[in-house]
Amino acid sequence: MIDTRVNIAGVELKNPVMTASGTFGSGQEYSEFVDLSRLGAVVTKGVANVPWPGNPTPRVAEVYGGMLNAIGLQNPGIDVFAKRDIPFLKNYDTKIVVNVCGKSTEDYCEVVERLADEPVDLLEINISCPNVKEGGIAFGQNPASAEAITKAVKKVAKQPVIMKLSPNVTDITEMARAVEAGGADAVSLINTLTGMKIDIHRRTFALANKTGGLSGPAVKPVAVRMVYQVANAVKLPIIGMGGIATAEDALEFLLAGATAVSVGTANFFNPETTVEVVRGIEDYMRKYQVSSVTELIGAVR
Ligand SMILES: Cc1cc2nc3c(=O)[nH]c(=O)nc-3n(C[C@H](O)[C@H](O)[C@H](O)COP(=O)(O)O)c2cc1C
Numbered sequence: 001m002i003d004t005r006v007n008i009a010g011v012e013l014k015n016p017v018m019t020a021s022g023t024f025g026s027g028q029e030y031s032e033f034v035d036l037s038r039l040g041a042v043v044t045k046g047v048a049n050v051p052w053p054g055n056p057t058p059r060v061a062e063v064y065g066g067m068l069n070a071i072g073l074q075n076p077g078i079d080v081f082a083k084r085d086i087p088f089l090k091n092y093d094t095k096i097v098v099n100v101c102g103k104s105t106e107d108y109c110e111v112v113e114r115l116a117d118e119p120v121d122l123l124e125i126n127i128s129c130p131n132v133k134e135g136g137i138a139f140g141q142n143p144a145s146a147e148a149i150t151k152a153v154k155k156v157a158k159q160p161v162i163m164k165l166s167p168n169v170t171d172i173t174e175m176a177r178a179v180e181a182g183g184a185d186a187v188s189l190i191n192t193l194t195g196m197k198i199d200i201h202r203r204t205f206a207l208a209n210k211t212g213g214l215s216g217p218a219v220k221p222v223a224v225r226m227v228y229q230v231a232n233a234v235k236l237p238i239i240g241m242g243g244i245a246t247a248e249d250a251l252e253f254l255l256a257g258a259t260a261v262s263v264g265t266a267n268f269f270n271p272e273t274t275v276e277v278v279r280g281i282e283d284y285m286r287k288y289q290v291s292s293v294t295e296l297i298g299a300v301r
Helices: 078-089 105-114 143-156 172-181 217-231 247-256 273-287
Strands: 006-008 011-013 017-019 041-043 060-063 066-069 095-100 122-126 161-164 186-189 193-196 211-215 238-241 260-263
Touching: 017 273, 060 211, 066 217, 078 095, 078 105, 095 105, 105 122, 105 143, 122 143, 143 161, 143 172, 172 186, 172 217, 186 217, 211 217, 217 238, 217 247, 238 247, 247 260, 247 273, 260 273
Parallel strands: 017 041, 017 260, 041 095, 095 122, 122 161, 161 186, 186 238, 238 260
Antiparallel strands: 006 011, 060 066, 066 211, 193 211
């Protein structure tokens, strides 16, 4: 018998495989390809207190080993989200993680307060989106701001709080320590790395926003390195992500110190990636006679 259960801040996941925010909607489209009840958790697209239109198009571009996006956190706002997406996810035997975005501390807190009485298991606070001018990354690149917003959110949150960190910093351990000091229950990393692509035929930027966030297999070594560093800097559980497309990729993150993993961009080129990763981790555990997946977490020192 193998035991794939992991625990994030008191919430038990049936396995360590989650979806990455913004790449899976709230699971509606993917439920045709994937039994959502096979997943440890579904992480929703970022939701704000009011609807956001997102950035002008074009806002996605393909690059070697991944993609650039500058969606700008388009979302329908918490009212529509709570009525439409949460009831949909409740049809499945999986944990629900709601990703929260905002332009100010008050915006974040308003969404978190609205979610207090909803059947949501965990909150993921996005302080790391490189594609919005206000809020988002403004909190995620300065340790004092990151600590302050963590404290503010924790004051009003009923569910455990995961702070989502940006890789666009000199020292990610400084940011992890700051959110730990602010009372975070867990961290997730990495969000996208700021990049740029030029369209040589049109002699302009490939994205209307000029820059966008790089994601996909190309970022995986950077993400694994950062997960390892954070695992050695703080006591918080880590949700690792960045370029995971196979079970082998996911296992690297677990061994580097992540308690769970999220699959993002790979969903776009293979919508069945999440369940394939679940199955692949199970196969690995049988092959190497690992009885509990927790034995793998941070096993590489
Ligand atoms: C199209 C797209 C939209 C995203 N939207 C969000 C979002 O709303 N909130 C968030 O915290 N991260 C968002 N992300 C970042 C992902 O959740 C993830 O951190 C990142 O893409 C790295 O993982 P990956 O390489 O597996 O995609 C988005 C990424 C992509 C590609």
